[in-house]
Amino acid sequence: MTIAHRVILKGGKVLAFGGTEAAISDVSIEGGRIGPVGAVDPRPGDTVIDVSGAIVLPALSDIHTHIYWGATSLGVKPEIVAHRSGTGVFVDAGSAGAGNFVGLRAFVFDPSPFHTYAFLNVSFPGIFGFSKRVMVGECCDIRLADPDACIDAALAHPDKVVGIKVRAGRKAAGDNGARALEIALDVAERVKLPVMCHVDLDPPSIDDVLRVLRKGDIITHCCRPDPNAATVNGHVIESAWQARERGVHFDIGHGMGGFSFKVCREMLAEGFVPDLISSDIHTLSVDGPAFDLLTTINKLIALGVDPTTALACGSANPTTVIGHPELGRIAVGDEANIAVLKWRDEPWVFHDASGEALSVERRLVCERLIVRGQEITLEGESQPLPGQSS
Template sequence: MHDLVLRAGRIVDPARGHDAVGDIAFSDGRVAEVGTVTTGARDERDVTGMIVTPGIIDLHTHVYWGGTSLGVDPDSYAKPNGITTVVDAGSAGAGNFKGLRKHIIEPAEVRILPFLHIAFPGIFALSRLVNRGESADLTLLDCQACLEVAREHADIVVGIKVRLGRGGSGNSGIAPMEMALEVAEQTGLPLMTHLDYPPPYRPEVMPRLRKGDILTHCFRPFPNSPVAGDGAVQADVLAARERGVIFDIGHGKGSFGFETAMTMLGQGFLPDVISSDVHALSIDGPAFNMLNTMSKFLAMDVPLVEIVRASTINAARAIRLTDRGTFEPGLLGDATVLDIETGTFTFEDVVGKTIEGSQNFVCRGAVLDGRWWH
């Protein structure tokens, strides 16, 4: 007997090329069967008419609640949105990482995996009233300290994080990225790079990104936009994709523009990963949450399967995980149950531009570790 069976849902699993109505069973915290499940279960849920996807992974969040000014509570955020894995995008650095692990990651119900910030204090001063770039003072960046903590917590650290630009690094130029890259190379981990207002400028950043590194905020508005003045995708952006750089939305408070997005999509440049960059300043808008961010791509006519791909298997692969993101039997028993509401919905980007959409994702439930979680 299985622990849980979801009955008669539309199972959308892009990693396996699967999109069909069927059942999915979970046993011992793992995916057990997909298709027509004849075995009974201790818990059965009828999800007729709903969409069942592998557990949604939000690749860019800030959940060091109480430890940083920008943190949100991970379970309160994840559970109503059906997110089964949240990735903290560098809230903590070497100086406060143990607190993130002990006080947030270990007690949480949702799965949390962190990037480690190259800056010793992490993102320590981002709030409505105070904004101090953690990489503006290079004395706060120490490669050795970062390396030691990355190695000590190698069981959960999925990458190194750096924030570049006027907001994240002040006048430090490209130096914080070079330091973060050095640690990433030593650890064999991907680098997630945030780029906001210059300096530095995009042409300095893009060539340094390696295969498997992640450019977050990839559809940001001008300046440092990936779109040239003539509407073409910048050549260095195309070159980065060609060599395997991963492009992540990271919506947030200031990093997603409809004009950029629709231009990129119009030229066939889909993001590899859709993520919210939810934090204390974006959770009340314009990002709101992962489902709202995904719904914006519905409004821009991105096919459902591509939205699910960018929110599940592509996110898992970006942080080199092979145990989730798809319904392969034997993998982690995580799933998200979604519905698509129809009506008239207004979506807003970070510069105040709005578009109308006729569809909106809503969460009807989730499965975490093979059990109903909602």
């Protein structure tokens, strides 16, 4: 009888999530799937990787990215940030609409070594005019928000479309933000999916947006700076508390302008911790100030969020929201999607979207990333794990 060789990640602090308590443990991988977890004794031929002192957890899930590279002006390649951020799940947040989603799927999603999903933009062309020189909002002409086309596209790709995206602020929709949000909510209701709503400058106000979002919907850029912030005079606005009570999810969505240390501190001071942490990486944020998901998680930790809570906001929580909880846990029999993170002791300075600096003495870095049972290299390429054949 042939004995399959395993890879054993030995001695790390395992955040398995899925109802399992954190513990110093071993995690075995066999045939691309999670084997025994606990005290795992190596067998002849097993590859043992010492991860003592590291955190072993599900590969991170970035619920707000823009990865339609080459076809939209804001798209970036997920390969450039995957390893450095420990990210194995990329959710594109509205780069594509009904008119070009097939291209996003065929040219980006299908060949990708990562798990990829999308919030489909309610605007037919998606985000088409986004660069340093050109900024044309996709809902500035409300004729582009075609509900029937959006519904047809969402229903045609149920395995990839996990929600409907609308950018309801003045920059993205002119004076049409409230109407665009109304259309998006109607579409989402008809296809039984959540809405992810972007806010920037009013109209509509963040208060107006929060009052109409439903249970399961997401407000992204929830810690955006003034004006149109979720805090007034240092306190969380009442509509935010009411929305949270209804089950609306609050997402960081850092990007180039969506995250303020000041607003986040004010929210945290009142016990209002975001549900989701995401990078909103695109061409104008991937080289700063956002950089990637792990950098954004590090910023929340630096502001006082418990590390385990912050890591859940970038792994277990988003995968539950998109309907794929199996990607946000480590459980026997599941596909191996794992990040190995370590604390690096070194002075570092983080910046928010307003330019405020925050100095730290340590930060989490990614040591190893495994997606679909394959190792992801620093260059973003997929290869067999040590001791495993392809």
